[in-house]
Amino acid sequence: xxxxxxxxxxxxxxxxxxxxxxxxxxxxxxxxxxxxxxxxxxxxxxxxxxxxxxxxxxxxxxxxxxxxxxxxxxxxxxxxxxxxxxxxxxxxxxxxxxxxxxxxxxxxxxxxxxxxxxxxxxx
Amino acid sequence: xxxxxxxxxxxxxxxxxxxxxxxxxxxxxxxxxxxxxxxxxxxxxxxxxxxxxxxxxxxxxxxxxxxxxxxxxxxxxxxxxxxxxxxxxxxxxxxxxxxxxxxxxxxxxxxxxxxxxxxxxxxxxxxxxxxxxxxxxxxxxxxxxxxx
Numbered sequence: 605x606x607x608x609x610x611x612x613x614x615x616x617x618x619x620x621x622x623x624x625x626x627x628x629x630x631x632x633x634x635x636x637x638x639x640x641x642x643x644x645x646x647x648x649x650x651x652x653x654x655x656x657x658x659x660x661x662x663x664x665x666x667x668x669x670x671x672x673x674x675x676x677x678x679x680x681x682x683x684x685x686x687x688x689x690x691x692x693x694x695x696x697x698x699x700x701x702x703x704x705x706x707x708x709x710x711x712x713x714x715x716x717x718x719x720x721x722x723x724x725x726x727x
Numbered sequence: 728x729x730x731x732x733x734x735x736x737x738x739x740x741x742x743x744x745x746x747x748x749x750x751x752x753x754x755x756x757x758x759x760x761x762x763x764x765x766x767x768x769x770x771x772x773x774x775x776x777x778x779x780x781x782x783x784x785x786x787x788x789x790x791x792x793x794x795x796x797x798x799x800x801x802x803x804x805x806x807x808x809x810x811x812x813x814x815x816x817x818x819x820x821x822x823x824x825x826x827x828x829x830x831x832x833x834x835x836x837x838x839x840x841x842x843x844x845x846x847x848x849x850x851x852x853x854x855x856x857x858x859x860x861x862x863x864x865x866x867x868x869x870x871x872x873x874x875x
Contacts, residue, residue, distance in 0.1 A: 615812040691819020696830040712816050713742040
């Protein structure tokens with residue numbers, strides 16, 4: 605059975621680019637789900653089988669940090685790994701994301717090679 | 728600051744849009760923009776201001792087409808989204824330039840303005856940095872306004 609990924613970003617352009625980068629990096633998923641903010645992401649995680657989440661931080665409605673906190677409080681989905689993909693790469697904010705369970709971070713802009721380097725070992 | 732922003736925009740264009748960018752072009756004589764779209768992101772915290780990227784419509788359509796790998800022949804939601812994301816990425820770099828730990832400055836959500844003619848002016852007394860750039864699609868302008 606293949607793996608499924610959830611892309612969380614308020615920019616539809618960025619979700620398309622991340623999806624394209626995954627394909628260019630040779631990383632295949634059975635299903636690529638998309639969410640525009642943390643609220644949508646939580647709903648998808650609770651209704652679909654998702655193996656890994658790639659999430660932005662700066663989003664409307666529910667940002668990436670709040671999403672991590674909400675996810676950590678829900679036993680059924682708390683162990684699904686989340687990789688942050690964001691322009692927000694300061695030590696403090698990435699440190700906070702990691703303390704809330706994020707498994708790593710990729711800075712925008714990024715190349716498919718960078719996605720493969722960081723995401724590959726997590727799959 | 729100027730050179731750091733140019734390098735950041737070069738990296739964004741080369742890795743995400745597959746276009747090379749170089750410094751060059753004329754600084755506009757006024758704040759009026761014609762047949763253009765502007766992506767804008769606000770900075771709050773130790774440095775307050777706005778970062779904007781101004782693109783003529785034809786340049787914005789070409790960049791969006793390259794971003795998404797498809798033909799774009801009108802200013803639509805894809806163009807607005809792509810220009811907003813460009814502002815977001817440039818704003819993230821400016822934040823890193825101005826604040827080492829990233830905690831001292833917050834970024835707003837990106838917004839866009841598009842139209843046949845509009846003015847983009849600071850609301851308060853601000854230091855303004857204007858950086859004209861060129862890519863294969865045409866000229867573009869980066870504008871950073873920081874409150875004094």
